[in-house]
Amino acid sequence: MEYRVIAPSDPEYPRKAKERLGDKAPTIYYNGNLELLNRFTMSVLCSDESHGTELWETNDILFTIREYDLNYLGSWHSIIETEIFRVGLFKGFGSERYRPKKQPLLGEKTVTLFSAKGLKNESYESYLLDRFYPPLHQFPERDEYFRQAEAGELLMLSICDPDDGRQSRKNIMERNWMACVLGDVVFIPYGPKGTKTYTTAKKVVEANIPAFTIDHATSADLHKLGIPGFNRKTVKAFLEQRGAKRGDTKNKQDISGLRCEPGEYKAPVIEKPAQAQLNFKKTS
Secondary structure, X not given: OOOEEEOOOOOOOOHHHHHHHHHHOOOEEEEOOHHHHHOOEEEEOOOOOOOHHHHHHHHXXXXXXXXXXXXXXXXXXXXXXXXXXXXXXXXXXOOOOOOOOOOOOOOOEEEEEEOXXXXXXXXXXXXXXXXOOOOHHXXXXXXXXXXXXXXXXXXXXXXXXXXXXXXXXXXXXXXXXXXXXXXXXXXXXXXXXXXXXHHHHHHHHHOOOOEEXXXXXXXXXXXHOOOOEEOOOOHHHHHHXXXXXXXXXXHOOOOOOOOXXXXXXXXXXXXOXXXXXXXXXXXX
């Protein structure tokens, strides 16, 4: 992938990273419109050890989150992260059976991708194929993601050496932390003790970065760190107090006659994730 480089000394370097990291801010490699990071950004981090309860609660709160104008930022690798990644481009797709009777209020959403590999070894195609392998390739948002990649509408970030082709633990942890640093708020649906997510969540709290999780006992470890839990009714005040704006009610999208029509750009399909699954020992 072709990429650009921006150093902390550059005046266009992301403001939140400068303010939070100072002289420890890393060089960023990117492809796409870096201005997306100047939008109200919700970073997402979630353990892959989640279960159905966490996914249910996350989907419930997303019904409200999707009403806001947001830039979604994350690695989009774990199960719940992938679900939020898909919903990030929600446009009311669905069969007649499941289409909501009342059209939803949808905010203007953009999505930023954060890789744990160097951008000489990553591309939009390799990244997206690893998130939309079967059966996920059947989601209608898949074609829209590939269309945006083809049209240059997505932003890809990396803080790894461009030649680095491995998703090492070091790369993943540094990527996850930087993703949180770049967010106006951080959504951590699930991250029990002993996970990489919990380790990063502790750093987020120590750095006073606004974060929230689901309002359910399953995320008790995060609650004990001081991360508040919200549901679809209570999350509104939290987001708006930190600057999030709801979508324009005068121009909300009418999905009453919307159908999923495949675009002209058809991306390939892979049978399984291209990146090897990473398993690490739990730490206390």
